[in-house]
Amino acid sequence: MPSHAEGKGSLAIVGLGPGKRDYMTARALKAIAGADYVLGHAMYLEPLAPLLAGKQVISSSMGKEVDRAQQAIDLARAHAVAIVSGGDAGVYGMASIVLEVLEHDGAEIDVEIIPGVTAANAAASRAGSPLSGDFAVISLSDLLTPLEVIEKRLDAVFSVGIPVVLYNPKSRGRPHNFSLAVEHARRHLDSGTPIAIVRNALREDEKTIIITLAEIEEHEPAIDMHTTVIIGGSESRIWRMGDDVKGIITPRGYHRKYVY
Amino acid sequence: MPSHAEGKGSLAIVGLGPGKRDYMTARALKAIAGADYVLGHAMYLEPLAPLLAGKQVISSSMGKEVDRAQQAIDLARAHAVAIVSGGDAGVYGMASIVLEVLEHDGAEIDVEIIPGVTAANAAASRAGSPLSGDFAVISLSDLLTPLEVIEKRLDAVFSVGIPVVLYNPKSRGRPHNFSLAVEHARRHLDSGTPIAIVRNALREDEKTIIITLAEIEEHEPAIDMHTTVIIGGSESRIWRMGDDVKGIITPRGYHRKYVY
Incomplete structure (x- = not known):
């Protein structure tokens, strides 16, 4: 046998x-x-x-x-x-x-x-090019990671102005971690910093909202466990075509080398 | 017309x-x-x-x-x-x-x-599960980003013990940035911290080397522009099966909740 x-x-x-x-x-x-x-x-x-x-x-x-x-x-x-x-x-x-x-x-x-x-890249593709260069991925779920560890990580990555992708931004069991993350973001980033809230990226019922850090509270109800949130870095900006807000661009830095 | x-x-x-x-x-x-x-x-x-x-x-x-x-x-x-x-x-x-x-x-x-x-996920898949939770992605190319900005970012992400994926770790034009990155890593991480050097992930001539931070200098010649380097975080460890080194595991934290 x-x-x-x-x-x-x-x-x-x-x-x-x-x-x-x-x-x-x-x-x-x-x-x-x-x-x-x-x-x-x-x-x-x-x-x-x-x-x-x-x-x-x-x-x-x-x-x-x-x-x-x-x-x-x-x-x-x-x-x-x-x-x-x-x-x-x-x-x-x-x-x-x-x-x-x-x-x-x-x-x-x-x-x-x-x-x-991964969700970072899927969500980013629906929101322009927010993760063009360096970035960090942080989960707000404190089920397996202590909240104080998550907060230290958030503070560190926001402090150096790199875009941050938030996985598990909110669920019924932990509705307050997102507000904590926003507090850490505000300590380091301008109120005009762009944010993408991407729900069901590349699925049915997909929805993307592009806002700024100043406007986040009014859009918080749109965030749930099917959502990925991308908080732009210090160089990120809203991408517009005419008057339309299309997404976020985090320039790679070509503008420091070339004229276009 | x-x-x-x-x-x-x-x-x-x-x-x-x-x-x-x-x-x-x-x-x-x-x-x-x-x-x-x-x-x-x-x-x-x-x-x-x-x-x-x-x-x-x-x-x-x-x-x-x-x-x-x-x-x-x-x-x-x-x-x-x-x-x-x-x-x-x-x-x-x-x-x-x-x-x-x-x-x-x-x-x-x-x-x-x-x-x-993206290369972070492709390389990680050849090296066990080094990016299981939070992580950061940093490029060592200073062609479009000033080196002092890169160094600040490295220091911040190493300081909170999350795994870090290094894109563009080395090229002929900037052979020294990798050593600088290692210096920043050593300021915050244990010498036993595992590192994966993944060359040509999921391509012909793929090669993966799993070492520790203490051993990095002797393996530096293996790093070039076709390589992605993953420096583990404070919780990452070598993944072994019997005596064989198979890769890196960054535990998600289930061991804090379950016995297995």
């Missing part, structure tokens, strides 16, 4: 990108097509439904990441397994917890991490 | 991802397939050759970004145009300069920015 420890299985940790299949990579599609088992949060599996016929699908709810990682590893001893994350699996996704559990478990299985378009 | 200003053209600013077509999105492939003109740096156009039959291809060299942006806009008044960048076009890519020139030019054309897998 073949042992499960023989390593005939495989485990793909797959970043699905922002939502629609159009924004998945061919490699991600191929990993799912080749999988016997596909595991993930129901929200991410639903748009994949047409790809999942004939496969074992194990969908779980948020907050069960450790169990899901262990289950994926157990199955991957003998089967082709894909475990999926929205965006890039390596950014607030399943990659780290799967690798942590795998290291502890010691299973000898082939692991491939397949990168995807 | 139809005027070029009638806006029948279109302009797609396309992120190609890390290299191989497998890591492009379907949307990016479609934009290129639908283009009459494709513009970009020769290095990025070469892997696309099979897609470019029958199209006008305008390849240019590094350093001509403003001219290339203007040319793309001029053509897009009457044609379907795709201008390509490696990785994500919004991150050290063509998006910002195209939008800046477009704003100045005033051409009324449809513009779409198509996001891609």
Whole structure:
């Protein structure tokens, strides 16, 4: 009888990108097509439904990441397994917890991490070019990171004027962290600093709002857990075409070298 | 006679991802397939050759970004145009300069920015899960950003212990910026902090080296302009399977909540 420890299985940790299949990579599609088992949060599996016929699908709810990682590893001893994350699996996704559990478990299985378009880049593409140069990505969720650590990070990145992408800007469980982040931003940035609130980037019901730091309070109700917020840096500005506000531009600095 | 200003053209600013077509999105492939003109740096156009039959291809060299942006806009008044960048076009890519020139030019054309897998995520996927949570992206190129600004940013992001992705870590024109970055890292991070040097992520001749901050000098020759360097944060550690070094894990913090 073949042992499960023989390593005939495989485990793909797959970043699905922002939502629609159009924004998945061919490699991600191929990993799912080749999988016997596909595991993930129901929200991410639903748009994949047409790809999942004939496969074992194990969908779980948020907050069960450790169990899901262990289950994926157990199955991957003998089967082709894909475990999926929205965006890039390596950014607030399943990659780290799967690798942590795998290291502890010691299973000898082939692991491939397949990168995807993370929410920072998806949201930015709907808001002009706010992240043209250096930037930081900070999550406002204090579920796994203490709030005082998050605040120190916010203060540091705002202090040097780089654009900051806020993941998990708000949820019912922590409605106040966003206001804290805004306080830190105001300590360092001009009130005219542009902000993009991007909801459901590259999905159905997408909505992008471009405002300034001075106007953020009145737009706070638009921010929820499906939203990515980009706070521009000290060089970012509103991008206009005629009178229309189109997005944010963070110039790369070509204007310091060329006339155009 | 139809005027070029009638806006029948279109302009797609396309992120190609890390290299191989497998890591492009379907949307990016479609934009290129639908283009009459494709513009970009020769290095990025070469892997696309099979897609470019029958199209006008305008390849240019590094350093001509403003001219290339203007040319793309001029053509897009009457044609379907795709201008390509490696990785994500919004991150050290063509998006910002195209939008800046477009704003100045005033051409009324449809513009779409198509996001891609940026080098941070591509490189991270080859090195375990070093960017699992908050992180910063900093370029060491001082061509368009003054070196003292870069140094301040490095100091700020290292000081709060988040992983830092270094783009353009070294080139013949600025061989010393990397050593400066390491100095800033050492001011704040333990000598055991893991570092990934990822060359040609997800391309031919890919190579990944996992070391610690203490060992960086002996590995500096491996760093060049095709390399992305990820310096782990205060919580990052080497990922081992048995005695093998497999990569870097930056734990998300589940260990503070669960036993596994």
